[in-house]
Amino acid sequence: MAWQYIEAMHDSVDRGLRTDAPRWRAAGQCAVCRAWGAWTLCPACVAQFAAAAPRCERCGERTGSATSACGACLADPPPFDACRVGCDYAFPWDRLIAEFKFESHVELAAPLARLMLRALPAGAGERPHCVLPVPLAAGRLAERGYNQAWELARRVAAGLRCPAIADVLQRPLEGEHQARLTLAQRRARPRGAFMVTPTRRDWVQGKRLALVDDVMTSGATLRDAAAALRRAGAVHVEAWVLARTPAPAAPATPG
Numbered sequence: 001m002a003w004q005y006i007e008a009m010h011d012s013v014d015r016g017l018r019t020d021a022p023r024w025r026a027a028g029q030c031a032v033c034r035a036w037g038a039w040t041l042c043p044a045c046v047a048q049f050a051a052a053a054p055r056c057e058r059c060g061e062r063t064g065s066a067t068s069a070c071g072a073c074l075a076d077p078p079p080f081d082a083c084r085v086g087c088d089y090a091f092p093w094d095r096l097i098a099e100f101k102f103e104s105h106v107e108l109a110a111p112l113a114r115l116m117l118r119a120l121p122a123g124a125g126e127r128p129h130c131v132l133p134v135p136l137a138a139g140r141l142a143e144r145g146y147n148q149a150w151e152l153a154r155r156v157a158a159g160l161r162c163p164a165i166a167d168v169l170q171r172p173l174e175g176e177h178q179a180r181l182t183l184a185q186r187r188a189r190p191r192g193a194f195m196v197t198p199t200r201r202d203w204v205q206g207k208r209l210a211l212v213d214d215v216m217t218s219g220a221t222l223r224d225a226a227a228a229l230r231r232a233g234a235v236h237v238e239a240w241v242l243a244r245t246p247a248p249a250a251p252a253t254p255g
Contacts, residue, residue, distance in 0.1 A: 031108065032092045040111040050087040050115055059219060060085040060244050078219060080211065080226040080239045086115035089215050089243035097214055097243060101148045109148075113155035116212075116242055120160075128210040128238065131157035131164040134225050135194070137174040152242060153212035168200045168209075169225055194225045196232040205233030210240050217245040 029035065030042035032049065056063050056070035060083030063070055069077070087093050093115075100108040133149035141147055150166050157164035173193045196204055211225055222239045229237050 031096055031111070040108070041115070045092070046115070046118075049092055050118070052119075053088070055083075055085060057082055059083050060216065060239070060241065062088070062244075062246060078223050078226065078239075079230050080222060080237045083216070083222075083239040083241065083244075084116070084119045084121075085216070085244045086112070086119045086242045089217070089245040093243050100151075101214060102144075104145070106146060106151055109151040110155055112242055113152050113159065116152065116156050116240060117159045120240070126208065127160060127162055128236075129162070129207045130168070131160070131162060131210045131212060131240075132168050132229075133164075133166060134211060134213040134221060135166075135169045135171045137171045139174050149213050152214060156210075156212060156240065165200075167197055168204065169228060170195050170197050192224070193221075194228040196228055201232050204229060207234050208236040209234050210238045212240045214242045215245065216241040216243070 028037075028040065030037060030045055031040055032045040033042060035042055035044075054063050054066040055061060056067055056073060058069045058073040058081070059078055061070055061072070089097070096108055096112065099105040100112060131153045133147055133153040135141075135149075136144065136147045147166070150164075154164040154166075171194055209229055211222060211229070213222060216222060216239065219239075222241070226237045226239065
């Protein structure tokens with residue numbers, strides 16, 4: 001397994017993520033509008049570019065009105081029970097996610113994790129037993145040096161005061177970079193890329209789990225990872241994603 005540097009989650013970071021605690025931060029510029037203030041992402045930009053939108057509760061796709069399951073999910077239910085989405089994969093989040101993911105701007109993990117926390121249902125509902133990242137294959141992890149999904153997952157978990165574990169799932173198969181594939185190619189990729197770590201299989205049984213990834217496009221990766229957890233005995237799996245790529249607009253009907 002590729003070595004990965006995992007920074008300790010200090011108590012100050014935990015306090016900064018909890019929604020019931022004050023966030024103290026030195027003055028700096030908003031990563032979007034460059035306005036000066038005490039936020040990496042200013043409230044005005046979050047309100048403008050990450051406003052709540054009606055979505056399918058099952059797959060996270062945008063819908064005309066909130067629904068428990070869209071037509072696609074009724075026809076082909078995903079192996080996860082719900083999907084929570086922080087924002088659309090569009091301006092300005094596509095740029096920030098690329099910087100976070102490909103340019104080693106790990107300092108963006110905390111403010112981006114806060115976008116995800118905003119998308120989770122309010123109140124003291126039933127929380128997952130654990131938050132898990134979608135893993136990278138060993139070669140991709142060695143190339144990048146960190147798993148962006150883990151950087152988000154552990155911060156989201158800290159905000160919820162629940163555990164996060166990095167090694168429950170493994171990805172033994174190396175695939176082509178998702179960014180180079182079309183939507184159809186992503187959907188057609190072979191299944192079975194993920195497996196539960198053998199020493200974790202008994203632990204997974206009967207658990208409620210949240211599976212974190214940075215971007216959801218076709219949903220194939222999260223379906224595959226969630227299916228592996230289901231096969232190992234997880235009773236409830238949710239997909240928590242920072243951003244979801246909006247569905248392509250339907251072509252105009254000639255009139």
